[in-house]
Amino acid sequence: MSSKRASTAPAAPKPPTSLSPTLTIAEHASLVGSYLITLGANTVVHPRAKLNSTYGPITVGSNCIISERSMIGLQGRGADGEGVVIEDGVIVEVGATVESKVIGEGCVIEVNAKVGRGSLLGTHCKIGPLCEVAEDEVLPDYTVLFANGMRRIDNSGVEDLKLKMVARQIDVLRRLIPSNLTKFQ
């Protein structure tokens, strides 16, 4: 399969990367662009996840899950030095688009959600399925976006538990997804 793809289109130039040795990255993940892509320890990148550093650097912390068909990185030209930073323990679900400046620790970006350019998400935020965060929006810690643009502050105080669950999920994924670190180094 991969050889076929390679034959039809010339391979995109590899972006400079700084990958943690404990990273799990599937062979079919796509890392393109010219800026630096940093992926932290224990992070899992699913096949067909797209990390695009053409318009700015991408930094992903440790214990993150980047799901398939999600798009990380600026999708168009921005201000100089602008990039995408994803902190520790973040889950980016299937088909989500992340262009935000900073995504705080323990956030969850649900299926097909969009996080607009320049936005700042506090820690432990949750962006519900198909919800959108506008450009340059600042969300305080523990914000939950759900349904039709409704939002609330989550006071349940189970963040530690959630981070633990993310760690367990990563443990399982590591066994399921064959990693091919060398392809991207």
Added chain:
Amino acid sequence: MSTFTPYTYFQCPCTDSSPPVRNIGSDSPTSIHSSSSEDEKAFDPRAPRANYSLYPLEHLLYCEDCHQIRCPRCVLDEIVTYYCPNCLFEVPSSTVKSEGTRCTRSCFQCPICIAPLSVSSLEAPPEGLGAEHASQGGPYVLNCPHCSWSSKEIGIQFDKPNGIFTQLSKIKNGGDPVITARERRKDREERSRDSAPGPVTDEDGVQDETVVKLDPNEVLDAESQFSNLKAFYQAQLAEASPANALGFSGGDYGYGSPGALSRIMGLYTGGTYADKKSKAKKGTMREAQNAFEGLKIVAPNSEDALIAKLQNEGWDATSSSLQRDEQSTHTPFISDLRPIAYLLRTKRSKRCKTCRHILSKPEAKIQTTRFRIRLVALNYIPSISIKPLQPLLSTQLQAPLVPMKPTQFLLTFKNPLFESVKVNIATPAQTPGRFASKITILCPQFEVGANTDAWEEALRDGSKGVEREKRRTKAEASEGQLQAEAGKVWERGRNWVSVVVEVIPASLKPSPDFLKTEAQRKLAEEGGEDDRVREDEDVVEIPVFVRVEWEADTGGEDGGLGKEKEGREKRELAYWCVLGVGRIG
């Protein structure tokens, strides 16, 4: 202009006793031919009553014994089972009567976003060897996977992961235990024993001295206040009229008793003695005096706390009207909301109102969606679909009808029966209403073939397609450019027939003054004959009277009853339909 899809509605004959009829000639102002007497009994789809008798074919049932269409208004519903839509457990009707129509297991909806809640432990999951087999320890909370609301936010935690409903009913928001009705009753009994059976009116001082575990000035919530009040008044009634000979417990409060009913009947029949009696009783009643008896004193500063909370926490802390609708008590703040127990659903069977035969009966098992009996009208009467005759481009599909320009529509009758049927259709010459469009059915009488075996159809499919193609080309060749011929069927298939209806849409402009009849002019002068087009008046709706005739086997269907008259029987069914063909642009 919004898009318009042609539709067909069928009138259920159950409204025939008083059919919405309008005399077109005299009533519709734009009608000039006021002497069209044959139209006088035409069904008027615009009459206000028509809304209640018109249904899409899919909503109708058919009674095989009455040989009649049955609409939701002329069937009787019977509840087969109650079940919870979340856990799909059947709830016995006795439980529904005693516990109410909510799921009493562990099924709850999020009070914030109505997503189903799940029970989860607050403890970290066990790790290490054999972790799968180790049970998680409590405490447990209800947790919304959608908006991440958790019952911890309203201070509620559970000891066990199952039977949440009973656990929740014992905890108030914030974690305090609810004093249940039974505990209150017990407490009440104790108190009444302690305070000695003295006259009811002088127990003021006595009660405070007795050993009570409840605070007489406690702030009651709505439910316990109701139960206290109820108990108090019941006790009062029992004391006021000990075992009345008539059986009613006295006063104005024994609504439920049979005695009360006879008293009310007495009122209607002119008996005055009951009135006197209730007046005499009034003196012995007193009002509730403390919280045990359901008294709730509204202090002048009772809402200060609410206002302060509103000021401190602002709009975000208040609940929305949608969220409040789901709650049983008044919940001004998000912190007052409680998880919503799932409302039970029902499976119902339907019976014909006239002959009591079952028309539709679902399988009692909840997991299956099948029906044991389902006599839908779709299997008995020909369906009618509408299509413009002139093939339109996809962009033109929603094009409105041009006033005064003849437009032709193709009505396709599809026969679901295994016998061929004779169809007669009739329409009034003009649509009823203020804007009368002219209608002509080019072929009002035709026969539709039987709905033969599906296999046969499949086998013949290849040749049939060719056949149909041929027919069309023939029609086109002989008639020129898509010209329909009067008295002839446009197209015919195995079990379907298409006929052409010509519509001349009315102009939506008011008719000039000189064309109006005397009566109309008078009406306009008298008061506010509005010339503007009202809502949906621009839709051309054609009332069509359909008469279907066919021959059916009598022996097979009627079973034992019709054994001796084995053979063919002529059946007839007649009903009104309404065809919505399009909007006038």
